[in-house]
Amino acid sequence: MSDTLTIRDLHVAVDGKPILRGVNLTMQRGETHALMGPNGSGKSTLGLAISGHPKYEVTQGSIELNGDDVLAMSPDERARSGVFMAFQRPVAIPGVKMADFLRHATTNIRQPDRKEGEELIPMREFRKELKGKMQQLQMDVEFARRYVNDGFSGGEMKRAEILTLAMLQPKFAILDETDSGLDADAVRLAAESIAEIGRDKMGLLIITHHDKLLVHNPPDFTHVILGGRIVETGGAELAAELHSQGYERIRKAYPQDDAENQAMLETEEPQSIG
Amino acid sequence: MATATQLGFNQETFDAFVAARDEPVWLTEARRAAWEHFQNTDWPARNHEEWMRTDIRMFKLDRFSPPQPTDAKASSIKGGLLCPGVALAGHNRSLDSHSLDLTLHKNWSDKGVIFGSLDTMLAEHGDILRPHFQSAFDPTHDRFASLHAAFWTGGQVLYVPRGVVVDEPLHMLSSMTDGGTDLGHVLVVLEDGAEATLLCETSSPTETAGGFHCGAVELVLGAGAHLRFVNFQDWGHGVWHFAHQRALVHRDATLQWTVAALGSRLAKVNQRVSMVGEGANCQVNGVLFTEGKQHLSYDTLQHHEAANCRSDFLYKAALQDKSRTVWRGMIKVDPAAQKTDGYQRNDNLLLSGDARADSIPGLEIEADDVRCTHGSTSGRVDEELIFYAGCRGFTRKEAIQMIVTGFFQHVFDRITIENVRDALALAIARRVREYE
Numbered sequence: 001m002s003d004t005l006t007i008r009d010l011h012v013a014v015d016g017k018p019i020l021r022g023v024n025l026t027m028q029r030g031e032t033h034a035l036m037g038p039n040g041s042g043k044s045t046l047g048l049a050i051s052g053h054p055k056y057e058v059t060q061g062s063i064e065l066n067g068d069d070v071l072a073m074s075p076d077e078r079a080r081s082g083v084f085m086a087f088q089r090p091v092a093i094p095g096v097k098m099a100d101f102l103r104h105a106t107t108n109i110r111q112p113d114r115k116e117g118e119e120l121i122p123m124r125e126f127r128k129e130l131k132g133k134m135q136q137l138q139m140d141v142e143f144a145r146r147y148v149n150d151g152f153s154g155g156e157m158k159r160a161e162i163l164t165l166a167m168l169q170p171k172f173a174i175l176d177e178t179d180s181g182l183d184a185d186a187v188r189l190a191a192e193s194i195a196e197i198g199r200d201k202m203g204l205l206i207i208t209h210h211d212k213l214l215v216h217n218p219p220d221f222t223h224v225i226l227g228g229r230i231v232e233t234g235g236a237e238l239a240a241e242l243h244s245q246g247y248e249r250i251r252k253a254y255p256q257d258d259a260e261n262q263a264m265l266e267t268e269e270p271q272s273i274g
Numbered sequence: 275m276a277t278a279t280q281l282g283f284n285q286e287t288f289d290a291f292v293a294a295r296d297e298p299v300w301l302t303e304a305r306r307a308a309w310e311h312f313q314n315t316d317w318p319a320r321n322h323e324e325w326m327r328t329d330i331r332m333f334k335l336d337r338f339s340p341p342q343p344t345d346a347k348a349s350s351i352k353g354g355l356l357c358p359g360v361a362l363a364g365h366n367r368s369l370d371s372h373s374l375d376l377t378l379h380k381n382w383s384d385k386g387v388i389f390g391s392l393d394t395m396l397a398e399h400g401d402i403l404r405p406h407f408q409s410a411f412d413p414t415h416d417r418f419a420s421l422h423a424a425f426w427t428g429g430q431v432l433y434v435p436r437g438v439v440v441d442e443p444l445h446m447l448s449s450m451t452d453g454g455t456d457l458g459h460v461l462v463v464l465e466d467g468a469e470a471t472l473l474c475e476t477s478s479p480t481e482t483a484g485g486f487h488c489g490a491v492e493l494v495l496g497a498g499a500h501l502r503f504v505n506f507q508d509w510g511h512g513v514w515h516f517a518h519q520r521a522l523v524h525r526d527a528t529l530q531w532t533v534a535a536l537g538s539r540l541a542k543v544n545q546r547v548s549m550v551g552e553g554a555n556c557q558v559n560g561v562l563f564t565e566g567k568q569h570l571s572y573d574t575l576q577h578h579e580a581a582n583c584r585s586d587f588l589y590k591a592a593l594q595d596k597s598r599t600v601w602r603g604m605i606k607v608d609p610a611a612q613k614t615d616g617y618q619r620n621d622n623l624l625l626s627g628d629a630r631a632d633s634i635p636g637l638e639i640e641a642d643d644v645r646c647t648h649g650s651t652s653g654r655v656d657e658e659l660i661f662y663a664g665c666r667g668f669t670r671k672e673a674i675q676m677i678v679t680g681f682f683q684h685v686f687d688r689i690t691i692e693n694v695r696d697a698l699a700l701a702i703a704r705r706v707r708e709y710e
Contacts, residue, residue: 051665054657075664076672084665091662095680101666104676108667116672147680164666 003029003066003082003171005050005203011060012042012049012228019045019264021228022061027203029171032217034239035207037225038247040265043207044088046225047174051085052078065171079105080112082171086161086178092149098160099130099144102167109168133166137193154181162193172203179213191216211243224250227260281339283421291340291425297393298400308413308423315417327600327632328542328571333514338486341371341427341455351449353477355701356506359693360473363442364389370454371428378444385438392429392459402433406463410492410520415544418516422457422488429459434468436496443471443691450476450509452483460491464499464527473694475506476537483510484539493521493529497551500528504694508701509537511566517543525551525580532689533589534561534698535570536705546575549583549611559685560589563678563702564597564629571600576618578611578644587618590685592678593629594707604636605646614644622652623681625674625706671708678706 005027012020020042027033037043049056050063052075063070065081073081093101107120120126134141139159149157158178165173175194179187187210195216198204206213214236222238223230226247231254232238242250251258281287288309292302318325346369357365364378366389373391382389388399396403413423430446450456456476464470478485487509495501509515515538523529535541547556562570576585591599605616622631633650655677663673679699689695 051661053661074670075661076667076669079665079667087662087665091656091658093659093663093677093680095683096676101663101676104668104672105663105666108672116669147683168666 003203005083005172006064007050007061009061010046010049010058010063012045013057013059014045014055017267018059019228020049021260023225023228023230025223025230027172027205029203030200031220032199032204032206034214034219034222035205035225036209036222036239036242038261041225041261042228042264043225044176047085047176047205047207050078050083050174051075076108079170080109084165084168084170084172085174086158086165086176088176088180090149090157090161092147092151094147094150096148097145098148099127101148102130102144102164105164106167109170130167133163136196137163137166138189139163155183155186158182158186158190162190162197166193166197170202172205173198174205174207175213176207177209178206179208179210184212187212188216211239214239226250226254227257227264229257231257282336283338283340283425287340288424295393297397300404301396304408304413305424308420311414312417312420312424315420317417324544324573324602325542328540328569330540330542333540338455340425341457343372344369344451346451347374351447351477352479353447353449353475353508354445355508355697356473356475356504356694357443357445358697360445360691361442363440363444365445365447366390366430367447367449368428368430368458369449370451371448371456371458373428379442382440386435387438387440388431388433389444390431392431392461393427395431399433403431403461403463406492406494407461408492410494410522410548411490411518412520415518418488419490419518422459422490422518426457426459426490428457429461430474431461432470432472433463434465434470436465437467439469440471441469443473446472446474448476450478450483450485450487450513452479452485452510454485456485456487456489458487458489460489462492462501462503463494464496464501466496467498468496469500471502471691473504473506476509478508478510478513478537480510482512484512485509485514487513487515487517487538489517491517491519493531495521495523495527495529497525498527499524502530502690504532504689504691505534506698507533507535507537507541511537511539511568513538515541515543517541519543519545521547521556523547523549523551523554523556526553527551528555530557530559530688532559532561532685536563536701538570539568541570543571544573546577547585548577548579549585550579552580552582554580554583556583556585557688558587559688560587560591561682561685561698561702562589562591562599563705564591564599565594565705565707566597567595568597569600570598573602574618575604575606576616578605578607578614578616581611582613583611584615585617588685589620590622590682591620591631592623592625592681592702593631594625594705596626596628598630598632600632600634601650602634602636603648604638605648607639607641607644607646609640612641612643614641614646616644616646618648620650621681622650623678624652624654625678671706674708675703675706679703
């Protein structure tokens with residue numbers, strides 16, 4: 001449980017346009033962090049940059065996992081070294097069944113040195129485990145036969161991402177608005193599932209607008225991002241304050257970052273797949 | 275028997291070829307007529323609509339000869355990808371159009387099923403087979419058709435008598451030596467109410483082997499018959515492949531035809547399905563995977579000649595390197611063919627910027643109460659899918675292999691034999707290379 005993810009002075013641009021302007025964040029495995037901020041502040045960008053999206057260009061700074069240079073790794077190497085992101089809007093892969101996708105993914109993550117073409121986890125063993133996880137998450141086992149995210153409702157996509165999280169057991173998980181688009185019951189189920197799967201076992205970075213996920217996953221740290229910078233870090237009480245009172249105090253306290261945030265919003269938020 | 279010293283396709287080799295074959299007069303006459311037609315016909319013109327996208331100027335017929343018998347053993351030939359693990363009712367393997375071995379379960383021969391080399395069986399069962407032979411195939415369609423009709427050799431035949439249901443697949447493998455010639459003719463006849471599954475594949479000794487295939491496929495389905503036909507073209511990448519394929523589907527008969535093509539240097543396939551009896555039903559599933567400088571061209575025609583018929587053609591192609599596919603699809607509906615339900619679709623997945631897929635769907639409708647739809651798509655592999663899979667631990671190559679397999683899944687799902695489905699998926703996945 002001594003794994004550490006360290007982000008130092010991270011600057012990220014998309015199509016030459018700066019989005020993140022010097023993010024510093026250190027997470028230990030087992031900790032829960034909340035990342036909050038208004039629209040356009042760069043929340044999803046941070047997750048996509050950590051995951052290695054090719055359009056998100058790191059212009060300055062570093063990301064290290066236990067001292068290893070994450071920025072030098074391809075997206076699959078990052079995943080295999082234990083970094084995970086639950087996407088806000090995951091893409092559909094027509095014709096590929098969830099079960100087959102997850103079997104391959106799980107094999108690669110558990111056997112990071114596996115070479116292309118080597119054996120996957122035996123089908124029977126994998127199915128049993130997947131079925132168990134699906135029951136734990138109160139998912140219909142038929143779900144595994146559907147094509148990855150193809151024709152899924154918003155809620156189903158989020159459930160599928162949580163199932164993936166449960167199977168892959170990463171060291172660090174970034175959850176990008178895993179509660180958005182869900183009704184109250186579904187949010188509670190998602191929050192409980194995340195707590196059960198990840199709390200204390202993984203380092204969780206929960207990106208959220210709402211407080212419901214955090215009720216079941218009270219953050220050890222709350223970070224407020226504005227205009228591409230983390231401007232304040234506090235405990236669970238900071239998350240509570242933002243939920244009840246919004247970002248007015250923050251915007252006034254950091255007028256320059258607020259201006260950057262407004263400018264980014266006006267030039268349109270980059271299309272994220274996350 | 276033509277000797278090895280007589281090379282090329284000319285009057286001399288034709289005369290020697292015919293003289294060496296102990297064939298009935300009607301068949302010899304048919305060969306002579308086709309040879310006559312060949313001599314009086316030009317190669318297809320470059321501006322001919324069917325040929326304008328397919329350049330055959332590099333094809334030199336005089337580099338090839340009529341199929342020669344070889345002393346190779348059946349065990350030495352490659353191929354047979356489709357049948358491992360499948361219990362077969364029978365199999366027939368040939369090399370350069372000469373049969374090497376043949377088995378047919380006694381159970382089926384006792385029921386009157388005919389299976390084996392077409393030339394042998396035409397001689398033995400001419401009374402049954404002659405009315406169907408060249409009933410679907412037109413020897414005057416073009417110069418390749420005439421050449422085939424004059425020189426066809428060996429071949430494969432499956433005949434299933436009325437009402438007989440062959441419940442295990444039959445397998446035909448046509449193999450060719452490097453630089454060899456295959457002039458095989460496949461004739462499948464299902465009498466009224468008969469059913470069969472036929473796996474038909476081709477192979478070369480190596481992936482780069484050359485050669486010349488000029489072939490024909492004829493499928494004749496009697497009333498209420500049901501044929502599942504899998505046609506897997508896996509020649510070496512130096513082979514010239516010219517084929518005329520035609521099916522006649524009679525009243526209430528069902529044809530499910532799967533075409534998988536991974537091989538050849540250049541393939542020009544003319545595929546026609548004629549729904550000649552009311553209530554006929556036809557589904558064609560095409561899977562094409564091309565690489566290097568391969569050029570695969572398919573002209574398909576779903577011809578509705580009778581009322582209340584359904585046809586559903588789905589061709590999917592994935593292309594890498596500088597390869598190219600051409601698909602021209604036509605739904606033709608005759609005035610009598612009311613209540614036609616016709617569908618055609620062609621989807622292309624481009625794995626490299628240098629690959630090119632031409633897709634030309636067409637409708638020619640002369641009846642007024644029909645439903646005919648068509649569509650085509652072409653696109654690159656979506657980088658966002660590769661990234662998403664990467665975030666789940668897939669390498670770029672693994673991600674592309676998975677996306678390609680998923681692209682074909684809709685067609686694979688329509689193949690009822692699991693081993694065949696898996697064999698095709700695997701054959702394609704192992705060809706996918708990494709692209710930046």
